[in-house]
Amino acid sequence: MIGLPAVARDTYWVGVNDHETDLFEALWPLPYGVSYNAYLVVDNKIALIDAVKGHFLADHLGKIRALLPAHKSLDYLIINHMEPDHTGAIDILRSVFPHMTLVGNKKTLEMLRAFYGADSACLEVGDGDELDLGTHRLQFHLTPMVHWPETMMTFDATTGVLFSGDAFGGFGAVDRGLFDDEVNLELMQREMLRYFTNIVARYGQMVIKAIEKLRPVPLRVVAPTHGTVWRRNPSLPVELYARWSAQECDPTVAVIYGSMYGNTYRLVEVAARALTERGLAPVVHDIARSHASHVVADLWTCKGLILACPTYNTGLFPPMESLLALLENKLLKNRLLGFVTSYAWAGGARKALEAFAQRLSLEVVPPVVEVKGAGTAQDLEQCALLAAHLAERISS
Structure with a gap:
């Protein structure tokens, strides 16, 4: 035939x-x-x-x-x-x-x-x-x-x-x-x-x-x-x-973020730019708009992950919460994590991200950036510092 x-x-x-x-x-x-x-x-x-x-x-x-x-x-x-x-x-x-x-x-x-x-x-x-x-x-x-x-x-x-x-x-x-x-x-x-x-x-x-x-x-x-x-x-x-x-990774970084009003994105933008300036141009996903199918594939071969989102009803931004549940189910390992969170009146996202890292025995690279409101110039500097530290750890 x-x-x-x-x-x-x-x-x-x-x-x-x-x-x-x-x-x-x-x-x-x-x-x-x-x-x-x-x-x-x-x-x-x-x-x-x-x-x-x-x-x-x-x-x-x-x-x-x-x-x-x-x-x-x-x-x-x-x-x-x-x-x-x-x-x-x-x-x-x-x-x-x-x-x-x-x-x-x-x-x-x-x-x-x-x-x-x-x-x-x-x-x-x-x-x-x-x-x-x-x-x-x-x-x-x-x-x-x-x-x-x-x-x-x-x-x-x-x-x-x-x-x-x-x-x-x-x-x-x-x-x-x-x-x-x-x-x-x-x-x-x-x-x-x-x-x-x-x-x-x-x-x-x-x-x-x-x-x-x-x-x-x-x-x-x-x-x-x-x-x-x-x-x-x-x-x-x-x-x-x-x-x-075996979850063998490349010396690259994925930046996964959620941002309701643009404030968290401003922080992410600074971190992504700092990574690019150090030769680690990251793959960036808005978790509210990128399907998890593509997000998980993109981050699977990245040694570094920056997870950034606001607090939502004292917990994680829901699309980020869903992503972390998926990664936990897939037994993610061997990653370096950076965290950026924001809140208006009560935190919660930071604790949830740290608990995720602890459950999977993943290393968190400092500083953990937690911002109240829209963030200050000092907060932006902390995001750049996080990117610098992450780049150093990945390259070492």
Whole structure:
């Protein structure tokens, strides 16, 4: 079928592109869409590796049928991950291919029963098990909590393709290029980072364990369930995920602020300028207007963070409070923090920021700037001093 790229010998992309969903998981914006990647291995036995979101079944099914040899049917559906954006088509696929066997690990099969009532025509596989398709040998590697408890990866020992599930994936549709040698890599890596920080970051230690487990595997292609398929440089997505999972940081600063009437912003402006003058031009986000999806991605690789906001009803400015809850859930670590707060009649933001730093064992760089009212020239000087101290610590 025209338009179905070959990932490797006898191996084809039969996924779909989604430009209709505006929020992934009803949370994360998709300005460039998203792909649900699925792959068909055509051999003596035919295996579909992962499926797609139910809404896109007709497109998915048409691609599968176009590749099936005459008088052949699907023999196996390999389920690397049970989340419904990869399994939503299962019920209808089973009705179209009634002799198809569902392949997954023990936890996968438990979830199949819970989601789809599937309790027959299933094959349970364990870590290191193989499935022989004829020429192709599929090996299963269990990688729990990347990012659900049942997640696994499937490696084709014949072609060297790693079907990695959600690991090493990214946002962005692939209709303008499926492979890493066809796409705008800067944009794709940006969307990978956003996908990682939004979806996977909390489970970074489990990602690191999975990567260590896969080190002996001779990868030629990395084929995730979302985003770019890596054939030119298959080690790059693994290296990026390892770095992001370990929270290795660049000597840069993110300035995240909220300002109701412009007074806090005046303080932030001075700090941002002082950082720029020291060669650390910061990324700056207004937390009331920048979606947390983008904010978390931008700050994830920054060694320094300045968090600035007013007190609101004796506590944190609500968008800042939401951001900190998200960062705490993602187990943020290894950062240097600077705090700038303001208040009119009762403080509270400063204490809340300091409590956040204490809970995550993050170092706070002095001075902590707390301003009453609009702030004075001395307060502005304190903001510049905070920036200077932060720059020194990052550079040391």
